[in-house]
Amino acid sequence: MTTTNGRALVLRDIRVSYGRSVRALRGVDLEVPASGVVALLGANGAGKSTLLRAVSGTLPLHSGAIDSGTITFGGETLRGSDPSVPVRRGIVQVPEGRRVFADMSIDENLRAGELGVRGRSKRATAQAKERVFDLFPRLADRRAQAAGLLSGGEQQMLAMGRALMADPELLLLDEPSLGLAPQMVERIADIIAIINQQGVGVLLVEQNAALALELADHAYVLDVGRVRLQGASSDLAASDEVRRLYLGEIPEELTDDTGAVLAGAAAPLERWIR
Numbered sequence: 001m002t003t004t005n006g007r008a009l010v011l012r013d014i015r016v017s018y019g020r021s022v023r024a025l026r027g028v029d030l031e032v033p034a035s036g037v038v039a040l041l042g043a044n045g046a047g048k049s050t051l052l053r054a055v056s057g058t059l060p061l062h063s064g065a066i067d068s069g070t071i072t073f074g075g076e077t078l079r080g081s082d083p084s085v086p087v088r089r090g091i092v093q094v095p096e097g098r099r100v101f102a103d104m105s106i107d108e109n110l111r112a113g114e115l116g117v118r119g120r121s122k123r124a125t126a127q128a129k130e131r132v133f134d135l136f137p138r139l140a141d142r143r144a145q146a147a148g149l150l151s152g153g154e155q156q157m158l159a160m161g162r163a164l165m166a167d168p169e170l171l172l173l174d175e176p177s178l179g180l181a182p183q184m185v186e187r188i189a190d191i192i193a194i195i196n197q198q199g200v201g202v203l204l205v206e207q208n209a210a211l212a213l214e215l216a217d218h219a220y221v222l223d224v225g226r227v228r229l230q231g232a233s234s235d236l237a238a239s240d241e242v243r244r245l246y247l248g249e250i251p252e253e254l255t256d257d258t259g260a261v262l263a264g265a266a267a268p269l270e271r272w273i274r
């Protein structure tokens with residue numbers, strides 16, 4: 001898709017708050033290398049969406065603000081930019097909950113993905129759309145239909161397609177597998193892998209840690225606004241803590257010799273499996 005010119009996203013000591021009392025990020029360092037796939041894991045409220053908002057410049061829309069720290073893309077600062085700046089520089093977010101324009105057609109939704117892109121020729125637009133339809137043939141078949149009639153998985157595809165219309169260098173994906181059937185999750189995972197093979201970097205927020213660690217080269221685990229763990233995805237997938245907390249593996253002390261869950265372990269298990 002985009003030929004990469006080697007731009008990395010770098011966050012240093014980022015602190016974000018909402019109002020006076022909610023400190024959502026408390027000094028986060030994170031890096032997405034050019035064309036890399038990085039996963040961001042963590043329980044509800046850990047600060048994952050906040051981090052994406054900080055990068056995409058959408059915090060003010062949520063009454064949030066960056067208090068300190070730096071965000072750069074290819075060495076150029078992004079911090080303090082309004083949302084149009086990251087898009088123009090090649091960083092596009094696919095928000096959680098898909099948020100397609102339900103009453104608009106698939107074609108119109110895709111056109112909306114170009115709004116932040118300036119001065120593009122008709123030919124370039126047609127090429128971008130062709131690439132989207134190559135990736136998502138189902139959307140091509142139904143391009144005149146209202147987006148609201150699509151299934152949840154198809155709406156996710158449309159939201160990703162809309163982001164790709166801006167020809168991004170880095171995609172910010174917020175929970176792309178949320179609420180989807182397993183088969184559709186696999187399809188979305190395949191598509192993320194293909195998009196990355198085409199040269200697009202991905203910062204992937206996911207509750208589905210197994211999926212995220214499979215797709216990503218490197219992962220970060222956020223915990224109450226701080227990076228609790230980070231490393232190569234393969235190392236994290238092998239770590240006891242990640243297996244226990246994020247891959248739903250049941251801790252030994254709650255099972256018998258055969259691995260069966262002990263009677264009365266249900267309550268403590270709630271704590272382990274998120």
Ligand SMILES: Nc1ncnc2c1ncn2[C@@H]1O[C@H](COP(=O)(O)OP(=O)(O)OP(=O)(O)O)[C@@H](O)[C@H]1O
Nearest residue numbers: 018022024043044045046047048049050051062063
């Ligand atoms: N608009 C907002 N106003 C006030 N507090 C907020 C707002 N958005 C998020 N928060 C708070 O900031 C913290 C981080 O939230 P965030 O949504 O970034 O977490 P998350 O890891 O993405 O969680 P989830 O998986 O539930 O989306 C939480 O304590 C949350 O309640």
